[in-house]
């Protein structure tokens with residue numbers, strides 16, 4: 001019970017950090033259009049933001065697994081039964097899986113090319129994955145709320 005409470009508090013704080021960070025970077029990407037300013041800001045902010053987000057995501061996944069174990073949700077993910085809770089947990093897990101893959105792609109490119117010119121493919125993959133992460137977050141939030149409403 002205490003472990004579940006601790007896990008849930010960490011889960012929430014990390015969800016706020018993870019989503020808040022991605023919304024802020026989205027706003028920064030839209031408003032900071034000046035090339036020179038971008039070259040000054042991103043090489044410094046990028047790695048700090050990147051590690052902050054990676055730690056938040058790892059903490060989210062770890063606490064998510066603790067909570068999922070506590071509520072026996074993994075049985076439902078493997079054998080969905082059509083109930084509202086099974087539906088919400090399956091959808092949330094699929095979205096989180098895609099989100100994690102998109103984050104790994106984005107992080108690897110960002111890490112490899114920080115402060116350097118990007119190829120066209122790297123540019124498309126980097127921008128595409130960050131847009132995907134941003135929008136997936138909104139849907140993950142939705143299914144997280146549906147899930148908690150039922151539990």
Ligand code: HEM
Nearest residue numbers: 008015060061064065067068071096140144145147148151
């Ligand atoms: C990017 C990843 C994730 C985000 C942003 C996220 C976000 C959230 C949020 C915001 C809540 C609280 C909803 C509310 O209070 O209305 C929540 C609850 C919950 N999450 Fe996640 N989550 C993530 C990953 C996971 C994973 C991988 C699992 C494991 C299946 C999981 C399992 C749960 C459970 C069981 C609850 C309800 C806990 C309770 O009611 O005690 N989450 N999540």
